[in-house]
Amino acid sequence: MVELDIEIRERDLLDAGIAEMDGGGQSSAIAWKLLPDSSVALYKRYDHSSLMADSRERLNDWARWRRELSVADRAYLDGRAAWVRHVVLDADANVAGVIVPAAPDAFWMSKLGTTVPRDMGELLAQRDRARRHDKEFFNVPHTMARLGHFLETLAFLHQRGVVVGDLHRGNILISGFDTTPATYLLDCDATLIDGERALKHAEREGSRADHLAGWPDRLDRRTDMYKFGLVAVQSIGKTSSLAVDDTVGIHMLRHHRDMLNRFLRLEAVDASAAHASSMAAAWKACVGVRGERGYRGNAVIPVRWDGESCYVPATGPVRSPAHQAVRRPATTSTTRTRSTASSSVSSGRRTQTVSRTAQAPSGDSERFEAILGAVILLVGFGIVVALIVVAWHWLF
Template sequence: MLLKQYKGEKTIPNSRDRLCRLIEWRRNLPSQDRAFLDARAAWIRHVVLDEDDLYGVLVPPAPEQFWFTNRKGVTKPREISELGHNQADAHHLVRDYFSVPHVIARLGEMLRTLAWLHRKDIVLGDLHRANVLVGGLANVPAAYVIDCDAVVFKGEPALRRTNFPYPWSHPMPTWPDPLDKSCDLAFFAHMTVGLVSKRLENIALTDDVLCHFPVAHGELLAQWLRRENAAARADTLSTVAVQWCRYVSDQGIEYVRSGTSEQRKPWKGVAAIPASPTGDIKLPKPLNPVKPTDRRLSPQLTQKSVLAEQVPTKRPCLGVAMIKVHFANTLCELATVFITVVMTAS
């Protein structure tokens, strides 16, 4: 698990209870739904407290397929912005080059997740390129959402909204508070326009984007950009997502649109892409690991422990880890011991 620490301005008075509600909601999902969520989102597992104050949350790391090793040998999460590299830039950076069908297929997987969450009355809210990871070319197209603690759950946000993912690009003069499903789709449509056009700064639904989609999908993208709520229905999203996912088949066949016709051609795959010189992917160690053996953790569980994820009996089940910050007291005790030793020696 990874520890995500909060700053004071990030939380609201009832953040703790609302975050615990997210944990309980996931725990009560049917096993099939929970497996679907875990494969696609870093949903929070535990709430971490400092005394009675909210300190942060524990979240799972992204699966291995969503990491890559750059040419300097540093392992990093593969953000969805990687899909926006053109062929020359990808070759220069020694990265995977994603053709437009592969871009759309991964956007389709992201849209599947969005549709599923919307059907559960959950709005992602903090949806931008840094919070969506994608799998590499060696894997079946996949997408993974992080920072899920910022969701709006059944109309109630757990954290304070500090800024908008795209404050510079959206023409709407006002935003709802809390954010709603139409906001998610506006953010998603902006990502789609920039990634498909291979120009991340692009905010216009231009012909070089529309040519890759059926006419009806282009009209939907335009409606999403305008934040029209009628176009935010979950069943509509699911239908579009399924079609986008089929732009690349499991057998590696790309579906390339040209005007009103479609062409099907074999995907050349990794062999056509410059190989990375850095070797196998290795997951980085968590920056702030919190282990059950840490002496800062209270051995007693609070009433919130019932919200913890069920784990094997060999591992303790901590629903809310109580972190006690006592560095000052520890230093005083060490100083007292040192003075006593000196006086005894003299």
């Protein structure tokens, strides 16, 4: 299937008939739209104060970066991140926003009767509080499995020169308890590629480590790993801790605990998620096909988890609002084209029918064929009689 051009016009987007979502940070609103190819996607409209002089060119580079990946890498990225697909231009050919894909069904939940994305903030809920507010509760194995999945995504990006930058719980969606542990990264237009950004600098308050000496002016892989460590420690411990204490460290291998602490102290100059592949694999293995399991203490062999079990409210399956989209009606030109094609097909069929009728045998031909058949039958009968006579003569 041929992809649309990277740049598309705002006037070519149709309303999908789904309520808008609130924006935040660099966006003023997020709307569900039908693209010219009738696919459903999210239109992230920018607050113009977040744009730079060369944002149009840079955002084009972001979309092109994805297209230039190998087929396998692009499929991997698409399953884990809402990367920029198109740059939207207004009537004056200025950047109005970007088109990004909607998260798959597994990353949505029902909240007060409304379907909303499930972000990593849900991992902070204590079991009793989750029950009280009828929310999902993710125990330690399920929390670590999702963190391990995201660490894989982070490694994939770091290996290709991409820094997430504005990394925090609200930008990472997680799958529900009753689905395969998975994550989905948002706000990929705020990333840095080879140290360059497409939008003005933005960081959520509280995600910086200004208390640490050596915090860089330009975000890099070290800052990503600090922020990942912060999210991991607070999600596993269900606290606001800034370090791997015993309540968190007991659930992981000693060298993984030490690695997290180095990330949180910015001690690893060459810090990268690519160097934490063993941690990602071990954490993902905390939940497997045989049920919940996790590391007890610093054991090397995983043993079954005996702590709190997850809690899931009695709700039915939740699907992405994209399924509610009112599909694009056929355009006049499309209808005309189909009509013309249909007429051509019908015309062709009529021509074939007439041609067959013209070749049908006439009445004289039918009589000739009947006479010829009778003659052949009589000759054959005569030959049979002659053979019988000859045989009779020789025998008797």
